[in-house]
Amino acid sequence: MTLTTNGLASDVASNVAGKRVLVTGGASGIGAASALLLASRGAKVVIGDLSEEQGKAVAKQGQDAGHTLVFKKVDVTSGDEVRVLFAFAMAELGGLDVVVNNAGIDHKPAPMHELSDEDFDRNIAVNLKGVWHCMRAAVGCMASNGGGHVINVASIAGLRSAPLLSAYSAAKHGVMGLTKSAAHEYARVNIRFNAVCPSFIDTPMVRNTMANMDERAQQATIKASPLRRLGTVDEISGAIAWLASDESSFMNGHAFTLDGGMLA
Numbered sequence: 001m002t003l004t005t006n007g008l009a010s011d012v013a014s015n016v017a018g019k020r021v022l023v024t025g026g027a028s029g030i031g032a033a034s035a036l037l038l039a040s041r042g043a044k045v046v047i048g049d050l051s052e053e054q055g056k057a058v059a060k061q062g063q064d065a066g067h068t069l070v071f072k073k074v075d076v077t078s079g080d081e082v083r084v085l086f087a088f089a090m091a092e093l094g095g096l097d098v099v100v101n102n103a104g105i106d107h108k109p110a111p112m113h114e115l116s117d118e119d120f121d122r123n124i125a126v127n128l129k130g131v132w133h134c135m136r137a138a139v140g141c142m143a144s145n146g147g148g149h150v151i152n153v154a155s156i157a158g159l160r161s162a163p164l165l166s167a168y169s170a171a172k173h174g175v176m177g178l179t180k181s182a183a184h185e186y187a188r189v190n191i192r193f194n195a196v197c198p199s200f201i202d203t204p205m206v207r208n209t210m211a212n213m214d215e216r217a218q219q220a221t222i223k224a225s226p227l228r229r230l231g232t233v234d235e236i237s238g239a240i241a242w243l244a245s246d247e248s249s250f251m252n253g254h255a256f257t258l259d260g261g262m263l264a
């Protein structure tokens, strides 16, 4: 092992080489960056997403660079579609070592009593039940290949309040409950569960939300972290790639915050 000047092993990246990975919501933002990074480090990756056009474009980008990156359309709110996605990934990759449950949506910022039934139900369906569908499918697949690691993309909104985003926050708190409970339930079959909890990251989702804010609210969002900026998708995908590597092998049931110090 070669050590770099900061003392980190320089061969960490190769720890994901050959890993069989499924990333949901891999057509955009954090999911696309994670899928592309993992594939560039030698992982074999399937991405599942609702958006066929964008998903195919991300897969092509990886394939053009010589990497294994395959797209399959899925709506994670459907348990049946999730089963089909996992069967596809198992057949395509020959097993599953890592699942990144990243597909998610936000909702129009509003005080809780003004949220529509539709916004509330849709948020829970995608951000919570969709994650549960994928965790359930992952357990079945990973138990058959001797273990694995499920990485749920939650949020700091799953750890603290998110004013005007209460349905989103409720769903993400739910994801933390699923993550922590599953970490206890499946350790005996060598399946680990962890969550990453980003603050505001510069992705299409956040740009879309910020477009509806006035200048003052936009600045407050940008400066919410002590680093006084949004995070980048590369800063999240780098952490996800580390979690996907064997370097994270003793981490289980953990909320890995990536927030520039916001919760400190």
Ligand SMILES: NC(=O)c1ccc[n+]([C@@H]2O[C@H](COP(=O)([O-])OP(=O)(O)OC[C@H]3O[C@@H](n4cnc5c(N)ncnc54)[C@H](O)[C@@H]3O)[C@@H](O)[C@H]2O)c1
Pocket (backbone or CB within 6 Å): 024, 025, 026, 027, 028, 029, 030, 031, 048, 049, 050, 051, 074, 075, 076, 077, 102, 103, 104, 105, 126, 130, 153, 154, 155, 156, 197, 198, 199, 200, 201, 202, 203, 204, 205, 206
């Ligand atoms: N961007 C942030 O600031 C931030 C912060 C904390 C957590 N997160 C979480 O990170 C994840 C990724 O967010 P992002 O910012 O990259 O957003 P994004 O909008 O760029 O990407 C989300 C992807 O999920 C897909 N998706 C949405 N609904 C789906 C469904 N029903 N089935 C399958 N795919 C679906 C979308 O098509 C899209 O490709 C989400 O779970 C989000 O809640 C984001």
